[in-house]
Amino acid sequence: MGAEELQTEKLIKDKAKKLFFQKGFLNATTQEIADEAGVNRALIHYYFRSRELMLDTILNETLLEKKERVRSVLSSDLPFRKKIAHYINALVDYGLTYPYLDNFIISETARHPDKIRAFCAKVTSKSSDLISEQLEAEIKKKKLAPISPEHFMVNLSALCNYPLLAKSVLQTIHGMTDAAYRKFLIERKQIIYRTIFNEEMPD
Amino acid sequence: MGAEELQTEKLIKDKAKKLFFQKGFLNATTQEIADEAGVNRALIHYYFRSRELMLDTILNETLLEKKERVRSVLSSDLPFRKKIAHYINALVDYGLTYPYLDNFIISETARHPDKIRAFCAKVTSKSSDLISEQLEAEIKKKKLAPISPEHFMVNLSALCNYPLLAKSVLQTIHGMTDAAYRKFLIERKQIIYRTIFNEEMPD
DNA sequence: TTTGCGTTTAACAATTTTGTTAAACAAAAA
DNA sequence: TTTTTGTTTAACAAAATTGTTAAACGCAAA
Numbered sequence: 001m002g003a004e005e006l007q008t009e010k011l012i013k014d015k016a017k018k019l020f021f022q023k024g025f026l027n028a029t030t031q032e033i034a035d036e037a038g039v040n041r042a043l044i045h046y047y048f049r050s051r052e053l054m055l056d057t058i059l060n061e062t063l064l065e066k067k068e069r070v071r072s073v074l075s076s077d078l079p080f081r082k083k084i085a086h087y088i089n090a091l092v093d094y095g096l097t098y099p100y101l102d103n104f105i106i107s108e109t110a111r112h113p114d115k116i117r118a119f120c121a122k123v124t125s126k127s128s129d130l131i132s133e134q135l136e137a138e139i140k141k142k143k144l145a146p147i148s149p150e151h152f153m154v155n156l157s158a159l160c161n162y163p164l165l166a167k168s169v170l171q172t173i174h175g176m177t178d179a180a181y182r183k184f185l186i187e188r189k190q191i192i193y194r195t196i197f198n199e200e201m202p203d
Numbered sequence: 204m205g206a207e208e209l210q211t212e213k214l215i216k217d218k219a220k221k222l223f224f225q226k227g228f229l230n231a232t233t234q235e236i237a238d239e240a241g242v243n244r245a246l247i248h249y250y251f252r253s254r255e256l257m258l259d260t261i262l263n264e265t266l267l268e269k270k271e272r273v274r275s276v277l278s279s280d281l282p283f284r285k286k287i288a289h290y291i292n293a294l295v296d297y298g299l300t301y302p303y304l305d306n307f308i309i310s311e312t313a314r315h316p317d318k319i320r321a322f323c324a325k326v327t328s329k330s331s332d333l334i335s336e337q338l339e340a341e342i343k344k345k346k347l348a349p350i351s352p353e354h355f356m357v358n359l360s361a362l363c364n365y366p367l368l369a370k371s372v373l374q375t376i377h378g379m380t381d382a383a384y385r386k387f388l389i390e391r392k393q394i395i396y397r398t399i400f401n402e403e404m405p406d
Numbered sequence: 407t408t409t410g411c412g413t414t415t416a417a418c419a420a421t422t423t424t425g426t427t428a429a430a431c432a433a434a435a436a
Numbered sequence: 437t438t439t440t441t442g443t444t445t446a447a448c449a450a451a452a453t454t455g456t457t458a459a460a461c462g463c464a465a466a
Contacts, residue, residue: 008443024313027230029423040445045425102369103309109371110227110303120375128377145401150377150387151394158365163357165368166305168312172323174331174353184353191354198348198401211413232453243415248455 009047012037013058017098020055021062024100024168026107059108062101063119066094074130080138083131085201088160088192092185095164103165128153144197152196159192212250215240216261220301223258224265227303227371229310262311265304266322269297277333283341286334288404291363291395295388298367306368331356347400355399362395 015037019028030051034041048054073086095101109116128149135152138144147155163170163185171181193201218240222231233254237244251257276289298304312319331352338355341347350358366373366388374384396404 026310106306106368107229116371116375120372145397154366155398158361162361162365165309168319169323172319194348195358
């Protein structure tokens, strides 16, 4: 296998990720992907056999990458609030590169419910488990109002991910440029922390 | 025009809404819609001319309906916190019937950015405007930490809508049945209110 | 009854999209 | 140089999807 193979294979995957996860073109055709990568459409079948297998491949890669980032934050031995601050940062930053990733997963799993289990095993190693002990401790110390780990994590995911998903809509409603929306999302890191903890975010 | 026409036209629209907004089949074909409605596929073209025009129609209807519900809550003369409680209720309840509506809009607007303006004009009459005065008053009275109306509304939308969008994923991660997830969503109404206001939700 | 009109269907046509294959090509090995 | 191996392309085939049309159907009015 020459170096070219790895290059073009990666090129195709990168361009596909761009179309699906960055631009949100959930129905991008093999032709559009090939055009984006500047190669012949047949190459997609040469490297991945079928459109579906290519989707599985890039989703797999991306989920594993995201999972690794998230896991390393949540399983670190930082104090609880610092850990959550890092988590918010990681989630929003990752979302800035692939804002439509969740959207893709949602529509993909709606069509192929059988794939959900496999996907979920990759996306989150039940992140609520990773923080449940520390969360309970906080609650016991009366530093936080009682809340289940599940609701706590869903709150966090929602606050971080939704504004990324809904980018085009929110941006239009509030009349923001791309730059302004980016700034809005960065601002949100603090907002989210404050919403969860009712205090300023540490750095 | 006979009563039949209105019946089948509505039947087709209802079944299409079910496929797109309830089941999340973003790529449902005209054939699938026809099958779901138990009619010949050509009827879709008879009533709506093309697949795209039908999508525009059902999305229009649904957004207007949702907008009306939301607007009537936010423009009522209830006290602020009661109003927000109603809003959370309305949003989650509506989401329970059409969990994938946002998802549909997101992917549709990603493909056809020109349509965003039209959609947004229907979905929200800048809901942040409807509450900004009351919000500022709350903040001035020190009953709430300072936050912009935009961030406040995005927080609310995120907390309400994301768990609906991500239903299949969250349900699988936490191993919930449909009934359990529904219960989880109902619970969330209180959770969301508490997350925003740090106090129990009134009824 | 039959005429007319809106509704529904089946069959067809056109387009889009995916998947296949044989040949051209390039670079390294014999 | 020739061969081999892997890469890329163009052309073709097959399938899926949308859109069109003429005819059948059902029912109400003449």
